[in-house]
Amino acid sequence: MSKLLWQPSEERIQNSNMYQFLQYVNERHGQSFRTYEELYQWSVTEIPTFWATFWDYSHILCSRSYDQVVDDVKKLPGARWFEGAQLNFAENLLRYRDDRIALSFKGEGQATRHITYAELYDRVARLAKSLRDMGIQPGDRIAGFVPNMIETVIAMLATTSLGAVWSSCSPDFGIKGVLDRFGQIEPRVLFTADGYYYNGKTFDSLGRIAEILKELPSIEKVVVMPYTDPHPDPGRVRNGVLLEDFMAKESGLEIQFQQVPANHPLYIMYSSGTTGVPKCIVHGVVGTLIQHLKELGLHTDLKRDDTIFYFTTCGWMMWNWLVSSLALGARALLYDGSPFYPDPGSLWQMAQDEKITIFGTSAKYLAALEKAGVKPRETYDLTPLKAILSTGSPLSIESFQYVYRDIKEDLCLSSISGGTDIISCFALGNPMGPVYAGELQCRGLGMKVEAWDEDGRPVIGQKGELVCTAAAPSMPIYFWNDPDGQKYRDAYFSVYPGVWHHGDFIEITERGGVIIYGRSDATLNPGGVRIGTAEIYRQVETIPEVLDSLVVGQDWDNDVRVILFVKLREGHELTDELVQRIKKAIRENTTPRHVPAKIIAVADIPYTISGKKVELAVRKVIHNQEVKNKDALANPESLDYFKDIPELQS
Structure with missing residues (x-):
């Protein structure tokens, strides 16, 4: 049974947006719901009614309302959602136009910059006019090869105010990785910074852009945003122009928000691309907006007075999610650079200085902090902090305990899970509910999520x-x-026709929480028994000598054997004693089937640029299969460590 780590006070529950919404539902629909679970069950039983209710509750701005909520929830x-509605995404994010801070930006090793809602509106208006004047039309694609900075958000808002489509990736992508993405969607305009900082080093972007443009003939204009150089030379790239020179000079402009249908394209996101050319996933205006408003407002309890931060790049959907905070009038804090520069406590220093109330990060970051011995509560004043969010991979029980022990006792730790595929979450936080170690608090309102066993039946308290x-x-x-x-159907509906199959191996607990055991395509099957990789990682992370690990299944002797790769701390070797200690920890805390057949030390573990381990690519390497798209990896050279390993031949 999972351990109870935190319970919100009654005062906190009643002050939460979720509680206010529950009361709104009760009054509007004659219900008497008292718990989140009751509200959730109603939201997935009466799906059109739930979304119509939330549309009204969140005051979505539109020039024409919808004719029906959805044509068929079983389709x-x-x-088709909210057909008949006419609205604009940027208009909803720019509904506040006062002197409160809208965005703050802290670049690595730099002072924080701020922009108010009024200033943000003015700068978006100027940029939107320039894009309109050059003939940008609804549906045109505009791309960003950009750091996570204020100018990037301005570019996205100007783009979407015109009904054009925004697509971005972070500037640490290689040339082929960028072309694999933007080459498919043929953008007319490309926004870029002149460079970026990471881990104390400065990187040039314009040289890479010059190479990229050779293969991107669709680009008519490259808008250069100064960052590492206050006066970069836009002439280094074809059709280059500085942002300030491109923007309209007038002030006090009104934005002509292009009204578009509900299902008009808004963002193009990309699958990780580790198994082939990335899939270009198109998300619509209304679906992205209403889902983000629900998740930020209700599940994250975001209010106007909050400062929300998420450690992300512009190549990860959490960036898109974060900037939707503007629609709720909160302050979004943007950071670009290494989370460990100049020291492992740098983001917590920022949390103290900027009085962050909601701090978002990855499970990998929290595990690395604990390994580094960082105890933020002892060094920083985190009084304003009310929630920590974690995603990217399953958060281990140990990391749950670490947060409450070494960061802060009184906060809502929300492990959240969804993905680029839905630009949002299937399971996430609940400010009205308790936090149990290793569990995501709840399934999202309106999201009819189930765990299915091998016979396609929904199960509770079992893996599926x-x-x-x-x-x-x-x-x-x-x-x-x-x-x-066909690509769309193959991606999500080939396993269960008519049912979204996400590819995660999970358990839904009796109380409605969710435990994630890892990707089901990386699930191990020794002796035909399914094992989630997260169950093994959790045990390995407790071994002090191990810095990181990766586990895959190797086809062997008409079965599958479990292979564990470990990256050790400097100064340590993989001795027989350490191997036995790792195996003992796994055996005693899981089952004998979880114990690896081989434990092998490697110099590095491969990750995608958005920070996810790539078990499938390593599985391909050890089976001598080609890994087609290494540009999706942050450290592609690490795959070489897994080639031709003698221990795997016996």
Whole structure:
């Protein structure tokens, strides 16, 4: 049984947005709900009613309301949401135009910059006019090869105010990685900074852009945002112009928010691309907006007075999620650089200085902090902090305990899970509910998530496949260059026709929480028994000598054997004693089937640029199969460590 780590006070519950919404539902629909679980069950039983209720509660701005909420919630894929509505995404994010701070930006090793809601509106208006004057039309694509900075958000808002489509990736992507993404969508305009900082070093972006443009003939204009150099030379790239020279000079402009249909394309996101060319996932205006408002407002309890931070790049959907905080009038804090520069406590120094109330990060970061012996509560004043969010991979029980022991006792730790595929979450936080070690607090309102066993039956308290059995507004509207929808169907509906199959191996607990055991395509099957990789990682992370690890299944002797790779701390070797200690920890805390057949030391563990371990790529390498798209990796050279390992031949 999972250990109870935190329980919100009654005062905190009643002050939460979730509680206010529950009361709103009760009054509007004659209900008497008292718990989140009751509200959730109603939201997935009465799906159109729930979304209509939340539309009104969140005051979505539109020039024309919808004719119906959804044509058919069982239509997967292809359900049509809020048809008839006409609205603009940027207008909803720019509804506040006062002197409160909208965005703060801290670049690595630099002072924090701020911009108010009024200033943000003015700068978006100027940039939108320039884009309109050059003939940008609704549906045109505009791309960003950009750090996570204020100018990037301005570019996105100006783009979407015109009904154009925004797509971005972080500047640490290689040339091929950028072309694999932007080459498919043919953008007309490219925004870039002149460079970026990481871990105390300065990197040039314009040289890379010059190479990228050779293969991107669709680009008519490259808008250069000064960052590492206050006066960069835009002439280094074809059709280059400085941001300030491109923007309209007038002030006091009104934005002409282009009204578009509810299912008009808003963002193009990309699959990780570790198994082939990335899929271009197109998300619609209304689905992204209403889902983000629900998740930020209700599940994250974001209010106007909050400062929300998420450690992310512009190549990860958490950036898109974070900037939607503007629609709620909060202050979004942007950071670009290494989370460990100049020291492992740098983000917590920022949390103290900027009085962060909601701190978002990855499970990998929290595990690395604990390994580094960082105890923020002893060094920093985190009084304002009310919530920590974690995603990217399953958060271990040890990391749950670390947060409450070494960061802060009284906060809501929300492990959240969803993905680029839905630009949002299937399971996430609940400010009205308790936190149990190793559990995501709840399934998201309106998201009919179940765990299915091997016979396709929903199970509680057992491991199964994460499925969504009813349509949700933030499911992709389509994939780019997929005219008959086959790529889309193959991605999510090939396992269970008519049911979204997400590819996570999960358990839904009796109390409605969710435990994630890892990706089901990386699930191990020794002796035909399914094992989630997260169960092994959790035990290995307790070994002080191990800095990081990766586990895969190797086909062997008509079965699968478990292979564990470990990256050791400097000064340590993989001795027989250490091997036995790792195996003992796994055996005693899981089952004998979890114990690796081989434990092998490697110099590094491969990750995607968005910080996810790539078990599948390593599995391919050890089976002598080609890994097609290494540009999706942050450290592609690390795959070489897994080639031709003698221990795997016996």
